[in-house]
Amino acid sequence: MSLVAVRIELPAYSHSFTVVVPETSTVRDVKQAIFATCVGHPQSEGQRIIWRGRYLFDEEKVTDLWSSLDEQRILHLSVQPSAWTSAPPGSHEASPPSPRISSTHVLGSQSRTIPPQSSTDPVPDETLAFIRLKHWQALYILSKSTLCPPEDIPDVPTKRSLAKLALERRGYVWPTTLDSDYPPCFPTSQGHVDYDIVTISGQSYLALREPTGIPSAIQLHALKVLTYTFSILSLPPIPSPPPTVTVPETPSIPPEVNELLQHLGLPPLRAIPNVNVDATPQLGPVPDGPAVAEQQGANLLREIPIRALLAPLLMVVLRTVLLLYFFAPTRKPILGLCIAAWIIYEMWTHVRIVILRPLNQGNGDVAGADNGDRAAPAPAPPTQPNAQGDGQVPPEPRAPNTDTIHPPAQGPPVPGQSNGLIDTLALMNVHNENKLLWPTQPTRVADPLSFTQKATIFLSLIIATLHPELYNRRRTALRQREGRLRTEMNAMERTPEAMESGEPNEEELRKQRYREQLQIQHARRPLWVKEYVLRVRGGDWIDE
Structure with missing residues (x-):
């Protein structure tokens, strides 16, 4: 009987671990393994296993959750506070109880006593x-x-x-x-x-x-x-998480304040827990880079101008009231349907201009910032060792040089400014397909379209592309996308040229890193998307 390694994530305590269960196990068996493996040993009755946003029943089998062998097996765990039989993981990873660590001498002595490898490194x-x-x-x-x-x-x-x-x-x-x-x-x-x-x-x-x-x-x-x-x-060990700074729940009030209030005939002050307490641990400089892009993406909803949306919607409501006053929709149903369609179009236009356009631009900025933090390929030396060694075979390879700045592989193209209903119909489903073709980070594998979805899109495009302008704009967008895919596939499949000196120069190293990034991006694509890329690579232009 083969075993399966399942990754368990416990977000409430910032803890993760791996359990190994038989392939024919159920969710109840996974809970028993969690009870035996996890720090704190939570009881099975108080565990909740979450997979793709839903709770799993105890009778479900592990083999039914993942169809592919190469798919990552990750489950999220939620534990009731009363289910812990001992201290939860947060208490084991917390810092010593004394929070007053201000002397540089104490910090230096502690840093010298830390062993080179953490005991929590798996x-x-x-x-x-x-x-x-x-x-x-x-x-x-x-x-x-x-x-x-x-x-x-x-x-x-x-x-x-x-x-x-x-x-x-x-x-x-x-x-x-x-x-x-x-x-x-x-x-x-x-x-x-x-x-x-x-x-x-x-x-x-x-x-x-x-x-x-x-x-x-x-x-x-x-x-x-x-x-x-x-x-x-020879990879370095994973650094241990920073210690958690304990913050007192109840702030203390100086006694002289209550004495002064007593002299004035006022009631004394009482401390209210967790009020105006900064629980953020200040353990070092704030990191920059991709975290700034994530903060910008999280603040997009806050930057939406609500007033700019309410004013035109109020005018639409006013015009609707006037139309309904002069034209009775109950007597003329066709005229009522036309008024309803016009109202929906007006409201959608304002929502698209005020909300959807900033969101698309923000997604483009976040994707551009995330391109610099892509996953690197497995480390390998620049040259392959051969039989002409000088005493040690095989030699230990050098780490890749990350100091050289090189242009990373680009993400999906940022949607341009829409010109109204024509661009919306012409670029139907194009932006969503571009996100699947150029994923910026590892995400859940997207399922292929069903037959009903394919038939709906096919009939919609047949009707929409009867207009010459719609057909020309969609053809231009598809040609640009296929041209970029062919360029990237040619660059990815191009073999490096042999140098006379035996060592590649800076230009060859830059091209090699670019090819590795394209290979990483191509590996993130689902299988059915890879088949489309191969058809584009081996086919002709769309209008030929």
């Missing part, structure tokens, strides 16, 4: 077991069975899922090289290199015996695997 134990297995297999193949064979780990698919989840949480893309099999090795095949085990500074290394040898196909694959495993195993 990376060293189970999550990288699959990476260590691949790493040792590659070393075992390079040494030609001289080293000890790697030990088998139980339930390899579950260990792979844990390693992939841990790598994606750090912002990297899972390398497909770790999933590919080694090429077959034939005894009569020519070309291979030999390595000797040497000891340097008390540590064992593989030293190349003959620098002029040519490695075999299986050795080249092992070296390619080591370029990823060395980098992943």
